Amino acid sequence: MKVNELKSEGLNKQYKVTVPAADFEAQVNDKIKQIAKTAKLPGFRAGKAPFEMLKKKYHESVVGEVLDEAIRKATEELIKDKKLRPATQPSVKILSFEDGKDLEFEVSLEDLPEIKLKDFKNIALDKYMAEVPAEEVEKALGYLAQSRKETAKADGKKAAKGDVVMIDFVGSVDGVEFQGGKGANYPLELGSGSFIPGFEDQLLDSVAGDKVDVKVKFPENYHAKDLAGKDAVFAVDVKEVREPKAVEINDEFAKSLGEESLDKLKEAIAGRIKSDYENASRMKIKRQLLDILDKEYSFEVPQSLVDAEFKAIVDQYEQAKKYNQLDENEKAKPEEDLKKEYKEIALRRVKLGLLLSEIGQEAKVTIKPEDINAAIMNEAKKYPGQEKMVFDYYLKNKQAVEALKAPVFEEKIVDHIIANSNVTDKTVSVEELYNFDDEAKPAKKTVKKETKAEEKDTSKAKETKKTAKKSA
Secondary structure, three states: OOOEEEEOOEEEEEEEEEOHHHHHHHHHHHHHHHHOOOOOOOOOEEEEEEEHHHHHHHHHHHHHHHHHHHHHHHHHHHHHHHHEEEEEOOOOEEEEEOOOOHHOEEEEEEEEOOOOOOOOOOOEEEEEEEEOOOOOOOHHHHHHHHHOOOEEEEEOOOOOOEEEEEEEEEEEEOEEEEEEEEEEEEEEOOOOOOOOOOOOHHOOOOOOOOEEEEEOOOOOOOOOOOOOOOEEEEEEEEEEEEEEEEEOOOHHHHHOOOOOOOHHHHHHHHHHHHHHHHHHHHHHHHHHHHHHHHHHHOOOOHHHHHHHHHHHHHHHHHHHHOOOOOOOOHHHOOOOHEEEEEEEHHHHHHHHHHHHHHHHOOOOOOOOOHHHHHHHHHHHHHHOOOOEEEEEEEEOOOOHHHHHHHHHHHHHHHHHHHHOEEEEEEEOHHHHHHOOOOOOOOOOOHHHHHHHHHHHHHHHHHHHHHHHHHHH
C-alpha cells in the first residue's frame, strides 16, 4: 500500500491511497480459495473443483466484497500509521479501479485536535451554599397540608374561592362539541387556575343544581392548534359545592406522611430543601467551571461535529415552533439572530465535550455499576410513589441505561476537576444561591440552552473518541 498526503489544513486531512493490483488480486484469490472449500461444480466433489474454474465462475461476484474490505483495511492502516483520530467516519472516494490495474482512492477526514491540559490548581472556583431558613420549612409544611386537605359537602353554600365544585361539563365551539372538552364529576378548585382563564370565575357564587354556560376564549398559544384563539362555550352542571376542612399540623399529620413525629417531619423537609440547595450549588459551580474552561482553552474544533450539533439545536427549535412551545425570548428574536446564537452554542458544546473527554481519558475516569445504580436511584427520587415503575423501566430498557452513562461520565469528570481546583466555600442567601443571571454571558436563554447542552457534551465527545478508536 502506498500513501500520498494531498492536503493537511488544520484538522482537515486528505490522502491518496494506492493498493497495488497484485495485492488486490491476491485478496480476490484468497476469497475464492475460501469459497473453494465448499463449492460444488458439476462433475466434481465439494471442495475438489479446479481453482481456475472456480475463479472464472466467482471472480466477478467477489470483487465488490473484496473492494470494500480492501478499502476498509487500507483506511484503518492509514489511520494507524499516521496516528490519526477521525472526528467522524472518514469519507472515501474511488479514483481508479479496473481489472489488472492498481486500486486508487482518496480518504478525507477531520482529525480530532490535540489538547494540552493545564494545571487545574490554577482554576479558582466559588462554592455557594445557603442555610435552610425556618420559614421555608414552615412554608413547605403548609404546602403539604394544603395538598392533603379534605373537603366536606356544603349544601346551599355559594361557591367561593378555595371551594371545590363537582361539575359535569361539555365544551363546544360554534355549537359543535370538540374532542377532549367533556368531563363528568370533575373536582375543580375555584381559584386554582387549572382551567382556561375566566372559566373558574364564572362559577363563583354558584350553588349545587345550577347550570351555567361558561363562555371563554382559548389562549392564542393553546397546545391544541385547532382551538387556539377560538371562543368556546362550556355547558356546566354544578353537582356539588364542597368547602375545605382545615388540616391540623401535628404529630398525627406527620404520622400520616410516614414520619414518627412533627419534629421528624420538619427534619425530613429541611433535608430535602438542603438537597435542593446543594443541587443549585452544584449547578453554579459547574457553570463557573465550564465558563472558565471555555475561556482558558483555545483549539480548533472539527466543523463536522459543530454542524451536526447545530442541526440538532435547529431541529429542536423547529419542533418547538411547530407545536407553539417557543418561550417569549425565542418569539421576540428574529430567526436569523437565534440561529447565530445557536451556532455559538453548538461550537461551545462540541469544544467543551472534547475537552472534558480528554480530561476524563487522562484522569482514567471510568463508570462503575454502582455509579449507574446511583443514577437510577436519583431518577427514581424524581417520581415519589412511582419508584418501582422507574426501576422496572431501567431493568427492561438497556438503551435507557446506556443513555445514563454520558451524564454520569461527565459528572465524574467535573468532580475530578473540582477536586483538583482551588475552591472557596461561600455562604450566601437563598436568593443569591438561585440567581444565575449574573453568570455566563450571553443572554439568560442562551445560558439555559448551554446548561442542557452540557449534559450532552461528554457523550458527544465520547462517541467521537469511540469512532477514533475503531478507526485506529
